[in-house]
Amino acid sequence: MAKSDLTKVAPPKELTEEQCAAVLKRLGRNLARFRNTAELYAITEADAANSKKATQAKDDFVEAFEDWAQDTLKIIWLACREPGGGQPPKLEAMADTSTTGLPPLPPTEQLTPLLNTVVLLHVTSAKEYSSRTRAFLFSVGLVDEDVVAATLKNPKRAIEEAEKKTNAAREEHAQRSKIMRMVGMGAGAVAGGVLVGVTGGLAAPAIGAGVGTVLGWLGVGGTAAGMLATGLAGSGVVCGTLFGAYGSKRAATVIGEYTREVRDLAIKPVHEPKETMAACLCVTGWLDSADDVTAPWTVFNGDDTFALQWEVDALKRLSTALVDLLKSQAMQYIKGQIIRQTVLASLFAALSPTVWLKLTKIIDNPWMAAKSLAIKTGKVLGTLLAERVLGSRPITLVGYSLGSVVIFEALQYLATLPPSRVLGLVQDVYLFGSPVTAEPSHWTAIRRVVAGRVVNGYGKDDYILAVLSRVSDMNWTVAGLGPVELQGVENIPCDQVDGHLKWRGMIGQCLAQCNAPGIDREQVHEQLNKKAREISKDMDMDEKEAKAAVQAGPGSAPGSGGEEDLASDGGDGVRKRDSMKKLAGTT
Incomplete structure (x- = not known):
């Protein structure tokens, strides 16, 4: 000290x-x-x-x-x-x-x-x-x-x-x-x-x-x-003024005023606050458990670091849906084709409407519901930041997936306020795997509001985000998949993230890659060895598994019954993965 x-x-x-x-x-x-x-x-x-x-x-x-x-x-x-x-x-x-x-x-x-x-x-x-x-x-x-x-x-x-x-x-x-x-x-x-x-x-x-x-x-x-x-x-x-807002009666009152807009909202300390001159607020994109509100962000060990808890139930449902999507036959087929070096855009163009329909049935409702809540939460967060709930000190914002949407919307809201009120509020912004548009005109206001760095971390091979964007928005220009062509936005390719679920275990590594301040390298190493390895074990394929997945095809039309009806998977996705592994072993 x-x-x-x-x-x-x-x-x-x-x-x-x-x-x-x-x-x-x-x-x-x-x-x-x-x-x-x-x-x-x-x-x-x-x-x-x-x-x-x-x-x-x-x-x-x-x-x-x-x-x-x-x-x-x-x-x-x-x-x-x-x-x-x-x-x-x-x-x-x-x-x-x-x-x-x-x-x-x-x-x-x-x-x-x-x-x-x-x-x-x-x-x-x-x-x-x-x-x-x-x-x-x-x-x-x-x-x-x-x-x-x-x-x-x-x-x-x-x-x-x-x-x-x-x-x-x-x-x-x-x-x-x-x-x-x-x-x-x-x-x-x-x-x-x-x-x-x-x-x-x-x-x-x-x-x-x-x-x-x-x-x-x-x-x-x-x-x-x-x-x-x-x-x-x-x-x-x-x-x-500088440190005293977090945990105070005033802060609780301010947050409480907006729980009618967003049913579940809280600010949680990642570590015990030390009353540093600046603070960091992190936002998770989905939740395997309630611990994931703060767990991804233990890689920070500098400024006071907090995590935004928002709509826990919706984010848990989204997590389940993402796993179901990943295990579906169509997604296994897509992953297999990517491993065999098929270009993502041409692969998607070749998929039949029935395949897109079954993917939509698995993910569309939980994804769109959570994204809608992220937009609402972002506007509330913008209001809270303008009220200086974390003190009158510079705030750095970090998020991945729908957490990036929350931050994106918060910054858009701050851009509508008088500049004299928010000029010195936000220090840096790090957004990863963002399911938001990459259209530069949508980022100009954010670039004005932020005093320091605006970082867009993207995974060009994130086939899961590509599917999510296609089935929900029919939008290919997504910031989480490629660069934002605007002066003042730093585009950092995170090629190690080749599937959306990997952001959870690799966020520390990606922050370190961006030279974000206050990153604890030991915590990053631990996150990679534990969470990232666990996620990769479920997601990655070898060449034989990829060949088996491609041979199995994307599945037939929904409603036909049997294992191919991916809209009502009922656990068959796991059995399909096992059968493909057996096929790979005999090929």
Whole structure:
């Protein structure tokens, strides 16, 4: 656990005025580029919609983003000890974005405390941690959020720890000065400057007593010192806003208001919450058991991680239907043909209408019912996120299958709200095996709402999702099967997922493949060895089994009775699989 220490959330004393000015210049240009990219996403969305409403939304977003960018530049200026003095710089509309030829940033041991200062000033002044601020700073360098959180939770200890270091440094300096005087060299005055009236009567006595001395020794003065002292004095309020929503009476009330829309809805912690500076919310796509609400997400071991429980009964019914579909003769035939390197699209085109009808009878009702509930749940989730039920901190959203639909709809809802309200809400989004359209125009709003990464993980050989999409929507352009061709969307091929049910056991591996932060590699390995292996055992075929499945054919028309009537399988799917294995052994 990080130790609370004011010296780690203040600009390093070793940084010269020239270095601070150079940092401000480079970060200012990075910020201009960050702003321009975000505004480009908003313009792309407006152009795709081509309506007055979309144009107004774009203008509102640009205005809100501009306010955030100017505030951010001011805070960076303060953290850099106000280079040039006077008024803070402005981020011009045509600001230079090139960093070519500029001095490099200081080493990490000096840059990180400076960036920590920016976070602390931002959080204590805004009373929230914007996902835009987090995404921008993480694009620049390493931020030690654990130290910032520890300082906010225990500012008194942060000051005491800094005082120890300050006193030790003073003693060392005094001893050095004494030696220098003895040899006739003399010594300069202690650097750092005098801090006058830092607290302005706003800091609590326990904080105000030592903070002025410490900040003065660290060389922090002026407006930055006043903001830090005031922020530390009011850190209890900040912590309540930042971390305090989950599990509170208010959060329970907000969630309860929407259970009429969605009958089963709850937010479950995956691990014991640690009150981190950011949080992650994960959404499962179907449930073999109630444990699957949280079980897939134990691969996260960084920020506070929660899982959305939604419509458990419907997702259990869907799980049963997916297994029945997988074991059906038609699906065994399709899998066998794929193994024999038949192109999915041409294979589907060759299947008779009667085969599609029997597949529809197995899966259509539970799949469409669950998908409809996912859409409703997504709108409710969007409302809950806007209400900051997980605190006023950046939220990363992760989901697979219908869990991706929930998140997709939540983001679409957030896009309809005033940008000033949701600008700094969502950090990153990771969607896997998404049964949603890959049409770029449907993703432009999401790209605008999300501050950081938008990742689309897809399995091009996911024949189960292909069947589900065909029987339900007659839609081939599905994000879970291929890339979304939109600037700002990262498309990650997850070729190891060659059947939809495999997402459950491979989600950790796919997140690691995307370089998602906070992934526990040991947990990923355990998930692969246990759940993924168990699922693959039921799904995978060898060459002989594939040949047997193809020879058995896709089955006959429904209603003919016998084993071929897949609409009323009644367990015959298991016997068919066994018979095909026997056939494979004798071929």
